[in-house]
Amino acid sequence: MSQEHIDRAINREYAAGFVSAIDSDTLAPGLDEEVIQFISQKKGEPDWLLEWRLEAYRGFRQMEEPKWAHVHYPPIDLNAVSYYSSPRSMKDGPKSLDEVDPQLLETYAKLGIPLHEQEMLAGVAVDAVFDSVSVATTFRGKLAEAGVIFCPISEAVHSHPELVRKYLGSVVPRKDNYYAALNSAVFSDGSFVYIPRGVRCPMELSTYFRINEARTGQFERTLIIADEGSHVSYLEGCTAPMRDENQLHAAVVELVALDGAQIKYSTVQNWYPGDAQGRGGIYNFVTKRGVAHRDAKISWTQVETGSAVTWKYPSCILRGDNSVGEFYSVALTNNFQQADTGTKMIHLGKNTRSTIISKGISAGDSSNAYRGLVRMSPKATGARNYTQCDSLLIGHRCAAHTFPYIESRNPSAVVEHEATTSKVSDDQLYLCQQRGLDAEKAVSMIVNGFCKEVFKELPMEFAVEAGKLLEVSLEGSVG
Amino acid sequence: MLKIENLHAGVDGTDILKGLNLEVKSGEVHAIMGPNGSGKSTLGHVLAGRPGYNVTAGSATLLGQNLLEMETENRARLGLFLAFQYPVEIPGVSNMEFLKAAVDAQREHRGEPPIDAVTFMKKARETCKIVDLDPAFLKRGVNEGFSGGEKKRNELMQMILLEPRLAILDETDSGLDIDALQVVARGVNAMRSENRAFVMVTHYQRLLDYIEPDHVHVLADGRIVRSGDKSLALELEARGYAWLEEEVA
């Protein structure tokens, strides 16, 4: 199969690329302490939180943008970004869905996320975040019956200050890294989840992030606390309009799994990836980390198909004895997309276990890097890690890289690493076509087969979605 | 059904087929024999539309349609099937999924809805029996880790499920044990019909004991140099190809 075929099969329209004509209050671009005060004031935050933000900002100003990732992009002018944008209709804080601007509801409906509970997937509660604010959170009543708190973090600051204050920044410290510090200073909204002791959350929780306004950044912050022995499965989805300029998304996600708790965090990331010439797209610089206490388990599953540049390493700190960390990842890059993604498994407790399954798919002129750290601390007696890292190349202009780092300071710890690189070969495509399949279908079937181990970790409804998304993202990749 | 006239074709500017003529009628079975490197596999690939093979002169039609101008997948959808001499592996894609996708793609082309999964599963299991493969092979990756003989049987399974009009079997009998040879013969004989034709590339007259050909051809240096009936195969078995090549030269 020729490159031209491949290109055709991989490039399709980005279906979520529309802009909603919604009146917004958008802060003028620029970053300084006044902007931070403005955001904090907008949200009526208590003094401690404003102080917390300002301290993060002071730290941020001393920091440098990290350059070690295998990605290249022109310098980002942080003063050209607006740090707050809210649909005007949200100003008076609608009390129920009936009061929410129909245009907003329509935007989500168009993205396949109806916010009226009766139309929704029965088992999934959604928090919808539009630019800098949460516009609706569904099924809150039903969740409250189980004692589950699921609300915008800006609201949790008021309704559950003790939890927010205790855990905010406890997993990702304010000055952890450049983008996390920036987020800590200017974060606008995101989801807050608390599952009480021993409770199995009765439904899937999900947050849908949408960037709409031009020249704004999205800096959401998610905090999930699973109290002792509780279980929760959470899913995050993201899209943005097609624009020629790049937009910045710098999120922080913190997970706390207390003794015996289990958190499953799945992401289907479909930010606008830029066009076939590499113009536009989201810069996705994200810090995600969880702490697992004794006997707890944290499982990250991600399907990354969007963004112009991705810099993201969902990690687990396996603090408690017997805790378990998992990372299942599919990262697909096409055209001029660049991804540097992977995970860190920090084994602190005894008999901690971690599994890393990473599937990188590169097509077009893209570059796809896996970067993973497995650290066995001196106290991690009997700890084990298994890492499998597979790359699949489509066409001959793309690149795949693997950067595994292993630090073992406990002789009883076992670290296994396997890596493969394969190509969708001309002969495979020929076989498929000789049997009557077109090249696009063939490539998407081969890629889906390659990703199977990861897809089976996704909640059912989303596994199907993820398969379709891959198909769309691959369009035009075959020639 | 298949009509090839004065076909010249090759790879990267080298001439491999040098004026080949062949006509196959519906219902017939043709055997093609010939020395290594004479162009037998090339003929199959040129007809099937393998990328990289260029036709420099001549024509080839299947069911009256010009094969040489069609996309590879459309030739398949028209009813051309090629059992590969060296089947490739597609790791991670289950045989079952692959087979269903192929059948559905061809059905879609004919304006038919996708085949119901349960019906297809049943059919696939029955086919496993015909080609003597354990149904567990349906769950394994396409040809992934299959032995040489298992790959050949898998090719046969694809042929049976796709019900082609013209099947070209490129050395499907090579590397098979005696029992497997009979399996291939059974599969082909069961599919023989007025509406279907077979072209079998083989090095062994033995296969022809089980599948009786209507015509036998010798392909040497890119051309059909001799055609005859079944007795030609016996003669070749006894005398080799050298006498023919000398005669042609």
Ligand SMILES: Nc1ncnc2c1ncn2[C@@H]1O[C@H](COP(=O)(O)OP(=O)(O)OP(=O)(O)O)[C@@H](O)[C@H]1O
């Ligand atoms: N991709 C290619 N590039 C260069 N030469 C090729 C290519 N494919 C085939 N050839 C050459 O064309 C000639 C015919 O090859 P082909 O595979 O058709 O032979 P064959 O008759 O099937 O032989 P065998 O009986 O060994 O299978 C050989 O000399 C082979 O080396």
Ligand SMILES: [Mg+2]
């Ligand atoms: Mg051959």
